[in-house]
Amino acid sequence: MKKLQNCLYITKEGAYLHKQRDTLLIEQRIEGKKEKLLQIPIHSICSIFCFGNIMVSPQLLGFCGESGTHLAFFDMYGKFLANVVGKQTGNVLLRRQQFSVQHEQALDIAKTCVGAKIRSSRVLLMRHRRNHGDSVQLSKAIVRLKQIVAQLPHINEYQTVLGLEGEAASHYFAIFGELIKPNKDNVLFKNRSRRPPKDPVNAVLSLLYSVLGQEISGALQGVGLDPQIGFLHKERPGRNSLALDLLEEFRASIVDSITIKLFNNKQLSSKDFTQDVVGGFTLKDDARRLVFQAYQAKKQEEITHPFLGEKIQVGLLPHVQAMLLARHIRGDLAKYPAYYVQK
Known part of the structure; x- marks a missing residue:
């Protein structure tokens, strides 16, 4: 390992x-x-x-x-x-298999990644309800996410999968602001914004999604897969589509949970950000270091992997999932066991 x-x-x-x-x-x-x-x-x-x-x-x-x-x-x-990319490593036969994955198998992997993302997102919302109380919008989001997870296995069209993924994200981020405690500092989250991030919460989310995505890309290359050939995210010049596929599995459990904790523990406030002329928020140097310290601490946490049944550090999840995906593409596993948080 x-x-x-x-x-x-x-x-x-x-x-x-x-x-x-x-x-x-x-x-x-x-x-x-x-x-x-x-x-x-x-x-x-x-x-x-x-x-x-x-x-x-x-x-x-x-x-x-x-x-x-x-x-x-x-x-x-x-x-x-x-x-920086060095010389190509890994098994060329595995990459050939990756390139020749048929539509049905590609769709199945895409549905699995989306299902894992929605399951973990739903667990995050359910934990908040247990610890901080319920609301009408929160309950509606939890119910609808469960329905979408149940729908996914029966979907046979790629565009329908994308539509359900988009709807789930819309429900999730519509309620995400409730997960950030009200504070005098007036740090608010209204919706997901990226280029540029329009509030401090989005600035942290975008930063950590980007860093984790690059770590996943390295993990995929480590097992011999091409990070640009995705199944959920289709090929686009310069985009590591397969890394984005696997990133879906870790958004809620790693990045979103770190972000919520940093703001709720008052480790971050609006004073830790600068805003440019187009409204984009950027972390100041000291705050960025704090975010990375929290990220590294999260990676050191131990979990029991639901498929392997072994204890591993969170930081090893991208490497484990890349290995399991490679096994599935080679034909050693009938299905790709995407990672998601259990209740």
Whole structure:
């Protein structure tokens, strides 16, 4: 089993990353002088995520590509820009099978991913109802999500699956604001907005969805699958469609739950964000570090995997699900067992 190694999040504007022998050296020029921010053994790092104006030396780029260390670049909002990809690994026969998956099997995988997403979303709403009380809109959303999950196995059209997924997301995010406790700071969530995020809650959601999506992409490449050939999300130039498929399984259980906790525990407030001229919200440096600390802590939590029956860390879920999907595509598993949160 893959060890859950450290992920490094670089948020300091103007930081310069380069390789010095067997260490990663991070420096920044302050008042004309070069200052060392961090120096750590490079082999201890699993992934490096760079946000904003970050510079990386050609030697470090080459090392990351050669060693399989995931290096990804994002803008200040957390929008993915690019990553470093080394030589192709994995089984070419598996990729051939992935490319030749027939419509019925592709549709079944798509329905499974959507069903898992809706189940986990519904559990999050039910937990809120148990802990904080009921409302008419909350109960309606819980009931409708259950109905959609029951409908999915009987659907034979791809567009209908997309329609049900969209309807479920609409019900879920219509009630999502109730999961954030009222506060004097007036942090409100009205609906899901992305480019750019129109409120602090959306800013955190977008950032963590983007980072987790890139980790899933790396996990898929690790088992030999092509992250751009999806089943729910169709191919589009530059988009890792299969990674987005698997991301659906983890949105509620990882990203949404972290976001709710950060605001409800008053670890984040409107003071931790800046707003640009077009209304987009961005996390300040200290707040972004706090979000990544919470994300790393979540990845260290242990759960019992519902299909394997084994205890694993949350951070290993993308690697486990990528492995199970590869087994299904090879024909070793009759169905792909998507991950979703149990009651």
